[in-house]
Amino acid sequence: MPELTAPAPRSTRSKGVGRVLIVVYGILALGATGRSFVQIAHSVEDSQQVPLAFWLSALASVVYIVATIALVAPGRVWYRIAWITITFELAGVLVVGTLSLTHPELFARPSVWSWYGNGYLFIPLFLPVLGMIWLRSRRVGVDAADRDASDAA
Amino acid sequence: MIEWLTIVQVAVAVAGGILCLALGFAGRKPNDYTLGVVALVEVLLVGQLISAIVSPFAGNSPSGDPLEFYTYLISALLLPAAGVFWALVERTRWSTVILGVVCLAIAVMVYRMNVIWFVQGA
Numbered sequence: 001m002p003e004l005t006a007p008a009p010r011s012t013r014s015k016g017v018g019r020v021l022i023v024v025y026g027i028l029a030l031g032a033t034g035r036s037f038v039q040i041a042h043s044v045e046d047s048q049q050v051p052l053a054f055w056l057s058a059l060a061s062v063v064y065i066v067a068t069i070a071l072v073a074p075g076r077v078w079y080r081i082a083w084i085t086i087t088f089e090l091a092g093v094l095v096v097g098t099l100s101l102t103h104p105e106l107f108a109r110p111s112v113w114s115w116y117g118n119g120y121l122f123i124p125l126f127l128p129v130l131g132m133i134w135l136r137s138r139r140v141g142v143d144a145a146d147r148d149a150s151d152a153a
Numbered sequence: 154m155i156e157w158l159t160i161v162q163v164a165v166a167v168a169g170g171i172l173c174l175a176l177g178f179a180g181r182k183p184n185d186y187t188l189g190v191v192a193l194v195e196v197l198l199v200g201q202l203i204s205a206i207v208s209p210f211a212g213n214s215p216s217g218d219p220l221e222f223y224t225y226l227i228s229a230l231l232l233p234a235a236g237v238f239w240a241l242v243e244r245t246r247w248s249t250v251i252l253g254v255v256c257l258a259i260a261v262m263v264y265r266m267n268v269i270w271f272v273q274g275a
Contacts, residue, residue: 019247020254023239027232027258034224041220121261 025068032061032112053111060112090128154270155204162197166260173253183240183248191252195233217273229262
């Protein structure tokens with residue numbers, strides 16, 4: 001395990017192929033934020049009650065932004081935040097995706113997670129899984145980075 | 154929006170995206186060709202912005218939602234700038250892959266913009 005002996009880079013989670021993951025997260029965050037902004041703006045404009053699905057999209061887009069930052073930022077706390085946000089996303093896409101099939105009246109309007117994210121090429125469904133695999137493979141690197149930090153202190 | 158410009162744009166973005174992905178996975182760092190392709194995609198997007206502003210005066214108004222259209226367009230305009238910035242800071246093969254991902258994302262967004270302009274609400 002070269003990570004144990006090599007000098008730990010500042011953030012091991014933003015290295016190599018992980019960069020691509022971060023960019024895809026960033027694009028999804030941008031897309032989800034833009035879409036939920038448009039949906040909520042139109043509901044307010046028509047002075048309707050904003051549907052639950054749109055608030056969920058807004059919440060999801062905020063979580064995607066936090067996850068993107070957590071993947072870039074170094075340290076143990078951000079590593080934990082990355083796990084929490086990515087787990088939340090996976091749970092969200094599975095629960096809302098299933099509910100949109102069994103209780104379509106709840107999600108009659110499209111959200112990021114409706115129908116397992118098919119409006120977003122199913123990226124919301126497989127991205128959290130890739131993120132988890134990536135985070136798991138980076139665990140040793142994080143420990144090394146923290147140990148180096150405590151050695152230096 | 155002008156239909157032929159959209160077709161050109163999607164074709165350039167898809168071809169450029171595949172080129173960047175291929176070169177990136179082959180281990181190439183960002184070079185003048187890959188950065189040039191992304192710059193070309195950005196220039197075409199600026200062309201889209203101008204055509205979107207001018208077209209309604211020529212009787213070609215969006216059939217769908219203008220707010221949604223411009224949200225896509227502005228998001229798309231930000232992506233190449235971010236991708237090129239990343240490629241200049243991090244000169245690794247993964248930056249070339251990222252340029253490819255950016256190009257393909259823009260192809261999808263431009264296609265979606267075309268649907269909003271010509272199909273949605275028509």
